[in-house]
Each structure stands twice: as structure tokens, then as C-alpha cells.
Amino acid sequence: MELRHLRYFVAVAEERHFGRAAARLHMAQPPLSQQIRNLEDELGTMLLHRTTRRVDLTHAGQAYLLRAREILASVSAAGEEAQRVASGLEGRVVMGCVGSATYSLLPALARALREELPGIDFGFRGEMLVPDQVAALRAGDLDMALLRPPIDDTRLAITKLRTDRLVVALPEGHRLTRRTRLRIDDLREEAFIVHAGRGRSAMDELVTSLCHEAGFQPRVAHEVAESSTLVAFVAAGLGIAIAPEPVRSLGVAGTTYRLLSGRSARIDLAAGTRADDDAPHLGRVLSVLQRVVASAGTLSA
Amino acid sequence: MELRHLRYFVAVAEERHFGRAAARLHMAQPPLSQQIRNLEDELGTMLLHRTTRRVDLTHAGQAYLLRAREILASVSAAGEEAQRVASGLEGRVVMGCVGSATYSLLPALARALREELPGIDFGFRGEMLVPDQVAALRAGDLDMALLRPPIDDTRLAITKLRTDRLVVALPEGHRLTRRTRLRIDDLREEAFIVHAGRGRSAMDELVTSLCHEAGFQPRVAHEVAESSTLVAFVAAGLGIAIAPEPVRSLGVAGTTYRLLSGRSARIDLAAGTRADDDAPHLGRVLSVLQRVVASAGTLSA
């Protein structure tokens, strides 16, 4: 049994004439008759009812014609699908995102990806902490993660996407809101609200090191798991927080932001994948990602 | 592109080793490598990543493996389906039934058919009048009809199933209920409730001819479209009706039945199909039908 048999049978069934079917198949009539006979012998069932005047499908032949067409279409589709997979136009990506980019970047990214790579099936998980992203990537639960370096894991490939400035989130009416820019030293007496998870996040490490540089130990008032909670706590007057500039886009009432000065008051956004993951579509996803990241998700350069 | 290519690819993908795959396929390794290469050339996509130590699937290969397995399974399934169709184990039958057999015969028949011919897809339409059945058969809306002969249409094939006795349906307390058997002549003064539709039904023709034999014209009080309505009208005291014995199984409160004597007080039940319909499953359906009809649907021989 070969696809040839199906192609020949479909031709004869459609033409209802061996001669015309043979012409359509660019072959002579006798070998076509022979192949159809071989097919019927192999199936153990007559598919055609022949007279010299007319070729008719038997009931079995009618059923087989439907299936044969489906199979031939599947064979073509399978080849095309393989090509799309190879060229990175088809595939699945589950993408994780740190809290600070979840609300600003992820929606625009999801829209752009669905529009520009419609063949790729996306899953998104926002508000993830970096250590969880690393574990999920390695476990295969994520295929790509938008995270905050540094990442100390050689099994992951990290691509830097952009650098975000840092802002201080202040409750409305806070005394520091009178200033347009703040230095880290201005926060010496403040209560800090920080992220907490199963491990230290890059953002928290940075905040701690910035304070140490300025010669003080930050006073941690609350630990929260999500950026939205962080901002809500600030709005509630429970303390202040340092965050990447994109959290401004959360726009929670009662919170004001001020840029933090200093060369080191910056944090990178990067994309992480498994270093051994050579899925062809990841390259395409990454290039869309780089373009979207450059144009959206931050309010200034 | 032939099924051979898919079979070979599946074998190599599963064995992850050209040599073992070739052994499984009862062939030598070089022609197997050759065919896989031909497949990849035709698809324009690498499916396997070869080293001398390991054969791995590319991403395109992984996608293609799934499709190839599906296609090979479809090919087998298509052959088996064709055989089942040819042997009458698969197909579709829409079956019509006259009102007088709808409630007694049809449920038992449906159960038996679904049990004994699970591969066949059945549709049932009960309470049909014979002229409508004939038209529906010819239009292809029905494939088989349980009807009351005679049928005067050479394009239909009629198979007699059994002969039903006739009963008189009487309102409870009617004077004739004192007798155990009735002659047609006893009904001379009664008001008749008869079937009506787009044409005369066999049952009505028979009632009229029985009365004429007895020397009177039946007085028709009401015309109804369904057997259930007929019996309900009798129960309501609107008249009497003559019907095939199986209508007894309707069991409507307020109606009593008495057998009608006489050699001609009988009517056949038959199955009708299109004479040119040679669908293999019809024979199987018909034989189940004959067995069910013999054992059920009538209260006596």
C-alpha cells in the first residue's frame, strides 16, 4: 500500500473513467487498471464497479474516497507544517515575565507576537520572580523568560534587551515628592517595601547594594510577592519602594514616582532561554521581542 | 512522496538508529539512509540530526513524526472502514415507521439494531403515513420504511415482515365491549375515526373495503394524522376505530380493544427500500428487523 494507490484511486473515482484518469495522471491506462486492482486486492474489497460504459464507486469505494482525500491532504499539510516548524513560523512558546515588565511590556508584546507570528502558540505568565523563572526554564515549564540579570547559570542563554532607569515610588503628599529627582541618600530614613520570594531577586540585591554604597542599611518594612502589591502598599502609605521605571505604567492612584539619580541606578531587562534550546522559532520570537521592547514599555529612553 | 517514506522515517525516529531501524524494516541500512534523504529533499527540510553516535529529531522532525504516525494510522483505518462498509457493518440508515408500529415495534427495533449493528448509524422517524414514506424513500430522505402494503411502485423493493390482526378500538363502557370478538357488521352504526394525510393510507382503504363487503358505507366522524391521536379520540368517546393489533400497546386509559373476526381482517407489515439501493448494510438491517418483528411488537401470533 502506497500513496500512489490513493492518488490513482482518487483520480479514477473523480473521473469515473480509467482512460481519462490515466491521462490526468500522465500515464497509460493499463498500469492504472493494474494499480487499482492491486489496491482492491490488498484491501480485500472492491472499490469500483466497472462496466465498459461506466465506472461507479461501490459503497466501500465511496467511504474510501473520502478517507483517501483526507489522507492525501494530511500528507501535504504535514510537509508544509514541517517546513513552517523548520523556519520558525510554527511552534509553542511559554513566556514568563518579571513583575516590573508585566503590565507595561507584556500586553504590547502579546499583541505584536500574535499579529506577526500567528502560527506560533503563545502562553504568558506574568509577575514571576527571577529565581522562579530560572527554575521554570530549566524544568521546561517556560521556554523564554523576561528577567532581570545577572543570571548565574550557564545552562541559560541571556540576551540583554534594554536598560531601565530606577524610580522611587512614593505615597502622594510624601515630603520627597517636592523634589523632581532623588538621590539614594535621600531615602536613608525611609521604610522600604521590597519583593520577596523563594530567593533574592536582582532588584532587591541592587537596592541593598545601592544603600550600602550610600552608607546605610535599608529598613525593610514589608515584603510582597507582586509589583502590583508593592505599589498598592506604597499608595497605602506603608513605605516607599525602588522599582524599574516601567512600573509607573501601573498607574495606581495615590502613588507618585521620582527618578533616582546615579549611574548605577539602572537595571537591565533581558530574555533568558535554555542554552541548549535550538527551537527555530525562538529566534523569530526574540527579534519581535527586541523591537517591541525598544519601542514600548518604558516612558523614556 | 510515498507511504514508504513515512514508514521508514517513523522507524528511524523511533529507533534513533539507522541500523536498528533497517533491521526492523527487514532491509539494509544504506537504502534506508537513501530514502530518508529523499524524503528530506522532497520536504526541503532536515528531519533528523545525525552524528555517528546518535540520531536526533530536529524540531521539524518531531512535528513530522506525529503527523506521519497519524497518517499511517489513517491509512490502516481507511482500509478497515472500507471492509466494514463492504460487509455491511458500517453505514447509515434512516428508517421510517407507520404509526401503528411506532410505539410497539420501533423501540425494540432501535435497541436491537444499536446492540447488534453498533457500526451502523441509525435515524428513526415514527408516525409516518405510507404515502409520505414512499415519497421520502424515493427522495432519499428515508433508506428503509416500515409500512403497510400494497405499495404500487416498482422503484421500491418490498419485503413482507408479518401479518397483523385487526382490532376495534372502543371507548370504555361502549356496548360492544361486552363481546369478546366483533364482526365488521357490528360496526354498521358506529362513527369511525380514520387516518388522514396527503393520500389514502392502506389501513383506510382496508376499512372501507371491509365495510363495503359487509354492505355499508362507514360513517367517518373524524380524521386524524397520528395513531396516538386516533386512540385518544376513541378514549374521548368521539367514535371507534379499526387498527392493527399492535396499537394496543399504546395503552391509553379509556380505550378497550376487541379482535375483529374474518379472514380479511388482517393487514401486512412490510419493509420498503429503494429497489436500486444495494447498500450492503441494508441486508443486515433487514435480517435483524425480521427477527425482532417475529418476536416483538405484537401481543399474539
Place this chain on the structure above:
DNA sequence: TAAAAATACTCCATAGGTATTTTAT
């Protein structure tokens, strides 16, 4: 009797086999 499918045969393209080389670990 005429149109079309089935036979009978012939040929050659290519699937498959054998021997060997190349390659990556």
C-alpha cells in the same frame, strides 16, 4: 459494434543490496 477496461508482454527506473569510505566520538 464501438468504447472502454482487462490481459499479455516488454522495458527500465529505482528501490534495495553489497562493499567501502567517511566521520565523530
Place this chain on the structure above:
DNA sequence: ATAAAATACCTATGGAGTATTTTTA
């Protein structure tokens, strides 16, 4: 050094062509 795939070349099965016969409407 070795296991395994690729290459080169050969063989032969069977798919396809040509000529003819058979069938039935």
C-alpha cells in the same frame, strides 16, 4: 579506535508502456 552513517556501485523487482483481447451496453 570504533561504531555508525554516507557514498559508490550493482542488482532486480515491479511500475509503467505498447499491443491486443475481452466485455457489455
